[in-house]
Amino acid sequence: MKQFLSFIVVAALGVLIVLSLQGNALFVEYGDIRVADRISQQFIDRDVNGANSGVEFGESVDLESGPANIVTSIVADYRSFDTLGEITVLFISSLGVALLLATSKAKRMELDFHPNFMLKVGSRALFGIILMTGVFIIVHGHLTPGGGFPGGTMIASSILLLYLADDEFRTKVKSFKVLESIAGSLYVIIGLVGLFVFDYFLINFLDNGILGELVSSGIIPIVYVLIGLKVGSEISGIIDHFLTEEAM
Amino acid sequence: MMLVSVLELILGIFIVVLAFLAINVKSLIKTVMFLSAMSMLSVLAFVMMHAPDVAVTEAVIGSGLVTSLFVFTLLSVRKVERKQ
Numbered sequence: 001m002k003q004f005l006s007f008i009v010v011a012a013l014g015v016l017i018v019l020s021l022q023g024n025a026l027f028v029e030y031g032d033i034r035v036a037d038r039i040s041q042q043f044i045d046r047d048v049n050g051a052n053s054g055v056e057f058g059e060s061v062d063l064e065s066g067p068a069n070i071v072t073s074i075v076a077d078y079r080s081f082d083t084l085g086e087i088t089v090l091f092i093s094s095l096g097v098a099l100l101l102a103t104s105k106a107k108r109m110e111l112d113f114h115p116n117f118m119l120k121v122g123s124r125a126l127f128g129i130i131l132m133t134g135v136f137i138i139v140h141g142h143l144t145p146g147g148g149f150p151g152g153t154m155i156a157s158s159i160l161l162l163y164l165a166d167d168e169f170r171t172k173v174k175s176f177k178v179l180e181s182i183a184g185s186l187y188v189i190i191g192l193v194g195l196f197v198f199d200y201f202l203i204n205f206l207d208n209g210i211l212g213e214l215v216s217s218g219i220i221p222i223v224y225v226l227i228g229l230k231v232g233s234e235i236s237g238i239i240d241h242f243l244t245e246e247a248m
Numbered sequence: 249m250m251l252v253s254v255l256e257l258i259l260g261i262f263i264v265v266l267a268f269l270a271i272n273v274k275s276l277i278k279t280v281m282f283l284s285a286m287s288m289l290s291v292l293a294f295v296m297m298h299a300p301d302v303a304v305t306e307a308v309i310g311s312g313l314v315t316s317l318f319v320f321t322l323l324s325v326r327k328v329e330r331k332q
Binding site for chain 2 (some may be wrong): 160238242243
């Protein structure tokens with residue numbers, strides 16, 4: 001009986017949804033949408049078939065989109081606004097973890113195993129290697145696969161290694177919170193600079209430079225570094241909360 | 249080309265087998281390990297599909313971070329159970 005009623009309710013909701021979408025001004029028939037109503041004109045005006053003929057790595061200058069990595073071009077240039085929403089989602093997740101697990105006592109959770117001296121010493125060397133790999137991935141996000149999100153997570157992994165290898169280690173949580181706030185704010189500020197000084201929010205207002213150069217792609221490497229710092233500090237905070245939660 | 253197709257098929261079968269094992273094994277720690285192995289194999293699958301950006305992200309987040317958070321949660325739950 002309950003299942004039958006549930007089926008009736010779901011079917012009714014489905015019919016209501018289909019009826020509400022018919023002839024709805026917000027959901028025009030495919031192909032009849034006025035794109036300018038919902039997408040910045042700056043992106044509509046971009047010409048992907050005309051002006052840019054050949055693309056040479058290390059030679060082409062001032063292309064429509066600067067990154068040599070085409071995925072970064074989409075994530076951090078064409079869909080930079082969406083990426084801003086993405087790091088907002090990560091921030092909300094981190095906030096949820098903090099609300100659930102943060103405690104005023106903040107003592108390290110006692111694990112069943114205790115690392116010995118060799119592990120403590122070895123982890124310091126390995127920490128440096130993992131950290132530098134993460135930094136490399138972030139800095140070269142506009143040239144090679146990777147970028148802010150995997151690079152930031154790798155930096156958090158180096159912090160995780162220190163947590164696992166030393167049962168008394170704790171990061172400077174407040175410093176990470178400040179770093180996270182500054183990075184996120186700078187991302188928004190860069191967008192606002194584009195909005196007020198130039199024409200559009202998050203417009204790439206710096207010179208694209210030569211394709212493939214480390215210093216190229218305008219604001220995109222800057223934005224990716226900020227994303228990497230924010231992701232790294234946020235996930236480090238999540239790890240700290242998981243390992244210092246108050247166990248009833 | 250034939251060799252890559254065979255490897256992709258084997259990889260897909262392994263991923264499905266690991267997913268099946270993850271939901272059928274009784275021990276939670278084994279479930280976490282099977283999920284981690286599945287993430288690692290999906291990294292290989294992404295590389296074979298020429299998606300290195302997604303492969304890097306899956307390797308760091310799926311195989312590393314999520315696995316460690318699951319293990320921490322299991323350890324914490326175990327401590328609570330032991331206290332009661």
